[in-house]
Amino acid sequence: MTGRTFRMRRLRTGGPAPAARDRGTQPKVVALGGGHGLSASLASLRRITGDLTAVVTVADDGGSSGRLREELGVLPPGDLRKALAALCGDDDWGQTWSRVIQHRFQSQGDLHDHAVGNLLIVALWEQLGDHVAALDLVGKLLGAHGRVLPMSAVPLELQALVKGHEPTRPDDVETVRGQATVALTRGEVQSVHLVPADPPAVPEAVQAVMDADWVVLGPGSWFSSVIPHLLVPELLTALVETRARRVLSLNLAPQPGETEGFSPQRHLEVLARHAPKLALDVVLADRDAVPDSDSLADAAKRFGAAVELAPVAARDSSATHDPELLAAAYDRIFRMHGRIGPWR
Structure with missing residues (x-):
């Protein structure tokens, strides 16, 4: 917990998300998570900064990723693939490659349900023998608007x-x-x-957190995508010691299964149990998903955090984030809570 002043603020509804700032004036952002939650955050953050790094969980053991992990002993590539797809641009090149790497084969044979991007990532791992270099190469091929790193170099x-x-x-x-x-x-x-209980962190991921202006944690599956980052000792130390400001982005609704029945504040309470030394600067939540703002305020205060309530949900009632609205919310948070002076 820190001594930072707690505030509750409702963000104003903005127009379209702003274009990414020039490289010399934009924040350096690291986003942590996995699966669809991280993808939603990345699809928004790439609209407001070109200095973006995703740090991705590597504990997936289901579907195509689980099969490749079991057969070849590799890191599960699925969440890394989803992050790369989310960083693809909105032009024809980016959207074509996003669809290609997300494409799944449909057959009666061994290729059934394997994602093209999973196979491409694993092939480059075997060719290069370097997780980070291979992911950087895939990102270059896709024209990704950011970098994707695994949180650990060992399957978890x-x-x-x-x-x-x-x-x-x-x-x-x-x-x-x-x-x-x-x-x-x-x-x-x-x-x-x-x-293993004390897995090694990827050094580039630790360095990215230490060098960041902002670290974004969540949204996503709380126990299986968000909290695992806090269980890698070197990564947790970096999250505690970094000079970056930290924003926690809450889910729009409890997830059937692991967080069914959870209130927004209970998500924070669970986070605190797993990482009691972690401080936060901002907790971002959709204003319509918070029935008890006072209880959320109390939970956030334990982290030394301000609560920002903003409209970030898609208007189609799909319980998904709207990338433009989420981008606008992040942009306002970075501007309002950022340090005085231009971004480095």
Whole structure:
């Protein structure tokens, strides 16, 4: 917790998201997460800065990623692929490559449901023998508006203590293994941890956090995409010690399974249990997703954070973020809460 002043502010609804600033005047931003939540954040952040790095979880064990991980012993590439796709531009080149790497084969054979981007990433890992260099090369091919890094260079297994995972034993607490299983549990997740317990962080990811002006955590699956970053010791140390300002972006609604029934403030309480030394500067939430702003304010105060309420949800009731509205909210936060003077 810090001594920063707590404030509750409702952000005004803006027009279209601003274009990215010139390189010399834009913030250096690192976004952490995985899956669709991180993709939503990246698709917004790339609209307001060209100095953007995604740090992605590597504990996925389902679908195409899980099969490649089991067969070849590689990092699961799926969330890395989604991040790269989200960083593709809105021009024909970017949108074509975004569709290509997200394309999944449909067949009766071994290629069924494999994503093209997963195969491309794994092929370059095998060719280059370097996770970071391979992802940089894929990003260059796609014309990605930012860099994508794994949070660790070793495949990780997510494990959770879950109460009532078996409906017939609602009071039992047991260990549930695997990100895919944790994400779909019908029980109450008590805590999560990684195997191995102290995985090494990718040095470039640690350095990116230390060099950033802003670090964005969330939105995303809370226990399986957001909190895992806090379980990598070197990455957590960087998040605690960085001079960057830190914004936590909350989900629009509880996720069926791992956070079913969670209030916005409970998401913060769970985060604090896993990383009690972490401080935040801003907690961003959709104003229509916060029924009790006072309780959220109290939860945010424990982190030393201001709460910003803004319209960031898509208007089609799909429980997804609108990239333009989310970009506008991030831009206003960076301007209002940024340090005095031009961005480096």
